[in-house]
Structures are given as C-alpha cells and as structure tokens.
Amino acid sequence: MISKTYLLTALAMLAFAGNSLLCRVALRDTSIDPATFTLLRLVAGAGVLWLMVRMRAKADSCAGSWRGALALFAYAAAFSYAYVQLDAGAGALLLFAAVQLSMIAWGMLKGERLAPTQVAGMLLATAGVAALLLPGARTPPMTASVLMMVSGIAWGAYSLMGKGKPNPLATTAGNFIRATPIATVMCLAAAATLRWDATGALYAVASGALTSGIGYAIWYAALPGLSAVQGASVQLSVPLLTALAGSLLLGENLTGRTLVAGIAILGGIALVLSTRRQV
Numbered sequence: 001m002i003s004k005t006y007l008l009t010a011l012a013m014l015a016f017a018g019n020s021l022l023c024r025v026a027l028r029d030t031s032i033d034p035a036t037f038t039l040l041r042l043v044a045g046a047g048v049l050w051l052m053v054r055m056r057a058k059a060d061s062c063a064g065s066w067r068g069a070l071a072l073f074a075y076a077a078a079f080s081y082a083y084v085q086l087d088a089g090a091g092a093l094l095l096f097a098a099v100q101l102s103m104i105a106w107g108m109l110k111g112e113r114l115a116p117t118q119v120a121g122m123l124l125a126t127a128g129v130a131a132l133l134l135p136g137a138r139t140p141p142m143t144a145s146v147l148m149m150v151s152g153i154a155w156g157a158y159s160l161m162g163k164g165k166p167n168p169l170a171t172t173a174g175n176f177i178r179a180t181p182i183a184t185v186m187c188l189a190a191a192a193t194l195r196w197d198a199t200g201a202l203y204a205v206a207s208g209a210l211t212s213g214i215g216y217a218i219w220y221a222a223l224p225g226l227s228a229v230q231g232a233s234v235q236l237s238v239p240l241l242t243a244l245a246g247s248l249l250l251g252e253n254l255t256g257r258t259l260v261a262g263i264a265i266l267g268g269i270a271l272v273l274s275t276r277r278q279v
Helices: 002-029 034-056 066-082 088-109 116-133 142-162 168-189 198-225 228-249 256-274
Strands: none
Touching: 002 034, 002 066, 002 088, 002 198, 002 228, 034 066, 034 168, 034 198, 066 088, 066 142, 066 168, 088 116, 088 142, 088 228, 088 256, 116 142, 116 256, 142 168, 168 198, 228 256
C-alpha cells in the first residue's frame, strides 16, 4: 500500500511539472495564443474529469461552484499569459511560492500563530522571491512574474475553497466545466489577437486532459495515504522537477540566481510546513 501511494505521488508531481513544460513550449515554440491555450486546456480537462466522475459511480455528479470556477479560470489564464515570457523553472518557482505563501498568510489572518522557526521560514521564502526578482541581466520579466504570482494566489484561493470537500474529483470536474464558458468569453473579448496552431492545440489538450485532469485524479488517489504535512511538503519537488526538465528538454538555462532563490524559497516553505502550527 505504501509503495502504491509513493508511486501515485511521484506520478502526480510529474504531471504538475508537466503543466508548466507543456504551457511554456506551446507559447514559446508555436503560434497559439494564451487565451486559446487556456480555453482548450479547460475544455480538455473538463471532458476528462467529467468522464472520470461518471465512471466512478453512477450516483456521482459534478459539484463545484461559480466562485471556485472563477478562481480556477484566474489561475489558468494568468498562468498561460505568464508563460509567454517566463522560463518553465522560474515560472514554477514563482507559482509554487505564491500558492504556499498565500495559503499560509490566509491561515494567519484566520488566527493561526506561527512558531519562531515558521516565521524564519516565511522570511527566508519571501527573501528568495525578492532575490529572484531583483534587477539584473537574468531577472524574469516583471509583468510575467506578477501574472504568475497572481496565478499562484488564485490557485491558493481555489485550494482553500476546496478544502474538506467530500468528493474533490467531482468538485474539480464541476469547476472545470463552469470555467469553460468564462474562458470562452475571454476568447471572444480577445478575438482580434487569437492565433490557431495545431501543434499548440495538441499541447493545450495534453495539458488539460493529461497533466491536469488525469494528474489531479492521481493526486486525489494518493492523498489518503499521505499526512497533511507530507502532502504539502512533497509539492516542494515540483519547481525542482520543472527546472531540471526545462533545462534538459527545453534548453533553458539554470542560472545561479534561480538556484539560490529556489533554495531559499523551498527551504523557507519547508521550515513552515515542518513545524506544527499553533492556534
């Protein structure tokens, strides 16, 4: 049972890293635009998740909410527009930092108190983000960086909305389905800038169907075998996997600044997650 959980966890982390790689290569190497990519990703994800929900039990139905769908759409749209300029590794690092730090900050606003080691971890992670964005020859583009952090905050909000839901797969399916018409409106508003590309469309469908839809299903199957801290901590591997894959598969440069900032961000968040929060 433990080995099955570890295998599912590893596959889920690879899928999450794959999202960044597919989006980056599509928007860097093909002619597809971010709005079209986002719509196709959501449509493909909605289709696969709906099928999975229907296959699991006839009594199941897609759940979710329009509020959750808006958060999901904001994450997916900002994610796509950010990857027009960001390298896969830097983008994943900023996304992950924004997700975790926003969720930790929300917990503090709700009355959770941090231990001294957790405060140190928060400061270290924040310093890592600042170091990554300091002006320099290899600084990630600021607009794209801000968009990726907005994407991470939206995903953090989406995760908080879904916390404790009895059927997370059905909830995610319902939110993907609701997010599709929102993305359609975005595409209609951006009609003058839309660009079709068959290869880019394939990447978008793969991102939605495989690394999003099936990836989330695998992750939900793994979660029952993981503690809350294990589930949060194992996601520290995603930016590292993305950066390594981006270097090997996409030819992206791993700069010293990115490595140092990544160590600070991931190390700081690990400190926060490794200590029991006080209430």
